[in-house]
Amino acid sequence: MTVDPPLTQTATGPGGTAAPRHGTAPGDDAVRRAELAAFLRSRRERITPEQVGLPRGARRRTPGLRREEVAHLGAVGVTWYTWLEQARDIHVSPQVLDAVARALLLDRAERSHLFALAGAIDPTPGKECTGVTRELRQVLRQLEPFPAVLQNSRFDILAYNATYGRLMCDLDALPEEDRNCMWLAFTHPEWRASVVDLDATMRVMAAKFRASMAEHVAEPAWKALVARLTEASAEFRSIWAQHEVVRPMSSVKLFRHPRVGVLQLSSTSLWTGPNPGPKLLSYTPVDELTRERLERLAAESAELVTV
CATH class of the missing domain: 1.10.260.40 (lambda repressor-like DNA-binding domains)
Incomplete structure (x- = not known):
C-alpha cells in the first residue's frame, strides 16, 4: 500500500x-x-x-x-x-x-x-542510479572477450565489462564524474594515446555529441559538460565552434593498446530503450589477430579482478 x-x-x-x-x-x-x-x-x-x-x-x-x-x-x-x-x-x-x-x-x-x-541533498550521492538492470550487466559479461559498454546519449559510461574497462585506460581507477567518453577523449592522455586516428575521431565524436544535444540544449547536465570541456580543452573549443553534426553509425575503429598491440574493432550500437535512452556499444574483432589480442586482454583483465 x-x-x-x-x-x-x-x-x-x-x-x-x-x-x-x-x-x-x-x-x-x-x-x-x-x-x-x-x-x-x-x-x-x-x-x-x-x-x-x-x-x-x-x-x-x-x-x-x-x-x-x-x-x-x-x-x-x-x-x-x-x-x-x-x-x-x-x-x-x-x-x-x-x-x-x-x-x-x-x-x-x-x-x-x-x-x-x-533543493535537497542526495542521501546516496556515491551510488549509481543508472537504470542498468542486472540482466544488462549479465549481457555485458557474456560478451567477453569482446569489449562492451552501456552509454547514454550524453556519452556517460553507465556500465562496462572487464575488457572495455581496460581497453583505453583503467576505468575502474577513475572517479565516476570522469567516466564520460567525451571528457576522456579530450582530456585523458592514456585514453587519447590508445586512439590511432585521434584527430578524425575527435571531430566525429564532437559532431555526434552535438547532434544528440539538439534535444537537450536547455538541460543543465548537458550544458555543464560542454562548459567543462570548453574550459579544459582548446582542441574541443576549436572543434565545437565548427558546429558539425553527424548521425550515429557503425564503423571500424583502430586502438593501440600498450600491452597487446593494435586492435581493429567493428563497433555496433544496440538501443536498450527508446531513443535517446541508453545504448549498448560492442566491439567485435575484424581479423583473427585482433581476436587473439582481445582474448589476451580479457585474460589479463580477469587476472587483475581476481588479485
Missing part, C-alpha cells in the same frame, strides 16, 4: 500568494519548481511501460508512463507526485526523491539534477 507523505505547503503571504523561502528572491522558487516539473514530465514520457514491466494496454494515449504508474513504481502517493509535476509549492523529502529517481531510471547526472532542482 502506498501512502501520501506529509504535504507541507509553504506558508502564504498577504493575499494568498506563496511567501518566498528565506534567502531567495520571490520568483526564484517558482522558476525552480517549474523547471523541476518539466524535467519530471520529460523523464516520465521517455519510459515505455515495457521497460518497467507494466502492460501497455489498448487505450494508452499518454507518451511514456502515466503519473499514477510512476507513483506506483516509486511507492509514493499519486496526489503528491501529481502536485510535484504541477509545480505546486510543496516540501520534498530526500527519501521520496530517491524513490522517484529510481522509478524514472535516472542516470547519475539526471539524479543530481533532480536533487538540485528540488
Whole structure:
C-alpha cells in the first residue's frame, strides 16, 4: 500500500500568494519548481511501460508512463507526485526523491539534477542510479572477450565489462564524474594515446555529441559538460565552434593498446530503450589477430579482478 507523505505547503503571504523561502528572491522558487516539473514530465514520457514491466494496454494515449504508474513504481502517493509535476509549492523529502529517481531510471547526472532542482541533498550521492538492470550487466559479461559498454546519449559510461574497462585506460581507477567518453577523449592522455586516428575521431565524436544535444540544449547536465570541456580543452573549443553534426553509425575503429598491440574493432550500437535512452556499444574483432589480442586482454583483465 502506498501512502501520501506529509504535504507541507509553504506558508502564504498577504493575499494568498506563496511567501518566498528565506534567502531567495520571490520568483526564484517558482522558476525552480517549474523547471523541476518539466524535467519530471520529460523523464516520465521517455519510459515505455515495457521497460518497467507494466502492460501497455489498448487505450494508452499518454507518451511514456502515466503519473499514477510512476507513483506506483516509486511507492509514493499519486496526489503528491501529481502536485510535484504541477509545480505546486510543496516540501520534498530526500527519501521520496530517491524513490522517484529510481522509478524514472535516472542516470547519475539526471539524479543530481533532480536533487538540485528540488533543493535537497542526495542521501546516496556515491551510488549509481543508472537504470542498468542486472540482466544488462549479465549481457555485458557474456560478451567477453569482446569489449562492451552501456552509454547514454550524453556519452556517460553507465556500465562496462572487464575488457572495455581496460581497453583505453583503467576505468575502474577513475572517479565516476570522469567516466564520460567525451571528457576522456579530450582530456585523458592514456585514453587519447590508445586512439590511432585521434584527430578524425575527435571531430566525429564532437559532431555526434552535438547532434544528440539538439534535444537537450536547455538541460543543465548537458550544458555543464560542454562548459567543462570548453574550459579544459582548446582542441574541443576549436572543434565545437565548427558546429558539425553527424548521425550515429557503425564503423571500424583502430586502438593501440600498450600491452597487446593494435586492435581493429567493428563497433555496433544496440538501443536498450527508446531513443535517446541508453545504448549498448560492442566491439567485435575484424581479423583473427585482433581476436587473439582481445582474448589476451580479457585474460589479463580477469587476472587483475581476481588479485
